[in-house]
Amino acid sequence: MSQKNTTPLFFLAPAVILITIFVIYPIIKTLWLSFLSPNGEFVGLHSYFKVLRSKEIINLDRFPYKSPPWGALIHNAMWIAIHLPLTLFLGLFFAIVLKEVRGASIIKSIVFLGMVMPMVIGGLLAEFLFDKDVGIVNVVLRFIGLHPLANISWTYHPETALLATILSGVWMWTGFSMIVYSAALAAIPREYYEAAEIDGATSFRKFIHITLPLLKPATLVVVVMTVLYELKIFDIVYAATGGGPGGASMVLAILMYIKAFVAFNFNEAAVLATLLTLLTLPPAIWIAKTAVGRK
Amino acid sequence: MKGKVSTVVAHVVALLIGVVWILPVVSIFMVAIRPIREVLHGWWNFKEFHPTLENFVEALNHPTTPLGRGLLNSFIIASLAMITPVFIAALAAYTFARFSFPVKTYLFLTIIIMMAMPQQMVAIPLFRIMINLGLINTYLGLILVHTAWGLPWIILFLRNFFLTLPIEVEEAARVDGASDFQIFLRIVLPMSLPALLSVTALQFTWVWNDFFLALLIIYSPDKLVATQRLVWMKGKYHTPWDALCAGAILVMIVPVIIYAVFQKYYVKGMVGWVIKG
Numbered sequence: 001m002s003q004k005n006t007t008p009l010f011f012l013a014p015a016v017i018l019i020t021i022f023v024i025y026p027i028i029k030t031l032w033l034s035f036l037s038p039n040g041e042f043v044g045l046h047s048y049f050k051v052l053r054s055k056e057i058i059n060l061d062r063f064p065y066k067s068p069p070w071g072a073l074i075h076n077a078m079w080i081a082i083h084l085p086l087t088l089f090l091g092l093f094f095a096i097v098l099k100e101v102r103g104a105s106i107i108k109s110i111v112f113l114g115m116v117m118p119m120v121i122g123g124l125l126a127e128f129l130f131d132k133d134v135g136i137v138n139v140v141l142r143f144i145g146l147h148p149l150a151n152i153s154w155t156y157h158p159e160t161a162l163l164a165t166i167l168s169g170v171w172m173w174t175g176f177s178m179i180v181y182s183a184a185l186a187a188i189p190r191e192y193y194e195a196a197e198i199d200g201a202t203s204f205r206k207f208i209h210i211t212l213p214l215l216k217p218a219t220l221v222v223v224v225m226t227v228l229y230e231l232k233i234f235d236i237v238y239a240a241t242g243g244g245p246g247g248a249s250m251v252l253a254i255l256m257y258i259k260a261f262v263a264f265n266f267n268e269a270a271v272l273a274t275l276l277t278l279l280t281l282p283p284a285i286w287i288a289k290t291a292v293g294r295k
Numbered sequence: 296m297k298g299k300v301s302t303v304v305a306h307v308v309a310l311l312i313g314v315v316w317i318l319p320v321v322s323i324f325m326v327a328i329r330p331i332r333e334v335l336h337g338w339w340n341f342k343e344f345h346p347t348l349e350n351f352v353e354a355l356n357h358p359t360t361p362l363g364r365g366l367l368n369s370f371i372i373a374s375l376a377m378i379t380p381v382f383i384a385a386l387a388a389y390t391f392a393r394f395s396f397p398v399k400t401y402l403f404l405t406i407i408i409m410m411a412m413p414q415q416m417v418a419i420p421l422f423r424i425m426i427n428l429g430l431i432n433t434y435l436g437l438i439l440v441h442t443a444w445g446l447p448w449i450i451l452f453l454r455n456f457f458l459t460l461p462i463e464v465e466e467a468a469r470v471d472g473a474s475d476f477q478i479f480l481r482i483v484l485p486m487s488l489p490a491l492l493s494v495t496a497l498q499f500t501w502v503w504n505d506f507f508l509a510l511l512i513i514y515s516p517d518k519l520v521a522t523q524r525l526v527w528m529k530g531k532y533h534t535p536w537d538a539l540c541a542g543a544i545l546v547m548i549v550p551v552i553i554y555a556v557f558q559k560y561y562v563k564g565m566v567g568w569v570i571k572g
Binding site: 005007008009011012014015016018019021022023024025026027029030033094097098100101102103104106107109110111112113114115116117118119120121123124125127128129133134136139171174176179180183228231232234235238239252253256257260261266269270272273274276277280281283284285287288291292 | 302305306308309310312313316317318319320322323326334335336337338339383384386387389390394396400402403404405406407408409410411412413414415416417418419420421422424439440442443444446447450451455475476479500503504505506507510522525526529534536539540543546547550551553554555558561562565566
């Protein structure tokens with residue numbers, strides 16, 4: 001574009017105005033709130049230390065030897081520790097199995113259902129599937145002989161509530177990782193495998209030396225998006241347990257909401273929101289860089 | 296021979312995956328279509344089996360949180376909150392794809408980073424803004440917020456799509472004296488229908504599925520959206536599984552239909568921008 005052009009200004013204005021009012025301005029305001037005391041004085045990082053030291057965030061008296069509550073930050077870490085490897089592995093496994101199967105698109109659609117429906121339904125499922133009377137999971141557990149686990153409603157007990165919500169999250173999110181891996185697998189040229197076969201490579205060696213290395217970019221995408229999902233998790237837990245019982249399935253996003261709109265402690269809520277945002281920044285920046293890098 | 300065995304195994308495993316993954320939905324469905332007394336000890340008991348629509352009627356007319364009204368509310372909000380952001384984002388995305396201007400890269404980066412922000416980071420000030428603007432507990436308020444929050448990813452998706460369009464057509468139109476806006480409206484948008492379908496289908500679904508923003512902005516009982524009503528329906532001490540399962544089916548059926556109809560566009564919209572090609 002050689003001549004001076006004012007078109008960009010007009011075309012961008014609606015989007016920039018809306019994002020500024022409803023996203024950027026409130027973000028800055030929340031950050032500012034996190035440095036204030038309840039009566040409006042500037043106290044710097046005071047509230048941060050207070051929040052980080054509280055047992056609601058990290059409870060080292062109970063973690064890891066006693067049952068939850070372990071604190072919201074540790075619970076989010078548990079989400080990442082359990083949910084991330086499970087969805088990664090299952091998504092890759094499903095994608096590989098379904099690659100060579102007739103009618104695979106129907107099964108892919110089924111696995112993808114969890115991505116389509118509201119996440120609050122995932123929360124209801126966490127309660128419903130692990131119920132001691134009507135829960136199908138507990139029937140299976142009874143069948144395998146795991147009676148202690150089968151005879152309780154998981155979301156009502158501190159030992160199991162967190163795990164129930166995480167597993168429900170696995171059911172919901174595996175579709176994403178499967179779809180990304182399926183697309184990545186489909187993009188690997190058949191000639192690579194044919195060449196390897198001529199050299200006498202086994203299926204296992206082909207997988208290790210061709211498939212896995214070529215899946216690296218897809219894996220990175222899944223990891224980044226999944227970690228974001230796990231950090232920001234709200235609906236599933238809110239609908240299943242509200243963070244309970246006794247905080248045993250509490251996560252940062254819900255604790256922030258409760259602090260702000262139930263306890264009306266806006267400053268500590270702002271601190272929690274800011275901490276949560278700081279955690280999401282590395283994946284967010286990665287996404288932005290990848291997006292800009294693509295020409 | 297070896298190939299045949301592994302194909303059979305793959306089919307069996309695939310079938311197992313399908314069965315295990317659909318089981319939660321089947322569970323909900325089975326409870327939804329049967330009287331509660333038949334499923335009190337598990338929906339897998341089929342000694343008595345009397346399918347009925349009673350639970351759906353009960354959910355729709357639930358005494359404290361009638362879902363029928365919630366579905367209508369969600370539909371109104373999602374319809375309006377899908378059209379506005381797509382148009383506004385398309386304008387911005389076109390600008391990012393075709394024009395160069397100062398701070399372009401920084402502005403784009405900032406917008407994209409907003410895509411990943413936790414909504415908790417805006418909750419408190421947003422609540423206050425809504426009160427100050429008189430938009431708290433109104434559909435307009437919720438629609439505006441959904442529009443703003445939908446913009447970043449739609450801008451990213453459409454910008455990437457616009458970059459793949461041949462620029463020659465636009466240049467020819469410019470030579471013929473068409474203005475930038477005319478080119479955008481008459482040439483770029485019609486060429487982008489598949490991409491517009493992708494973002495529209497996804498944006499509708501995300502607004503329909505949203506819970507947090509509604510929780511923040513809408514609170515009077517008659518205005519609650521469908522997802523809120525589902526959660527409220529789950530009593531504090533007693534969970535009415537019959538009505539709740541029927542309700543869950545009713546709330547999920549809308550996005551599931553959209554997915555079934557627009558599957559190709561839908562999946563593209565969700566993962567297209569993260570995968571090359």
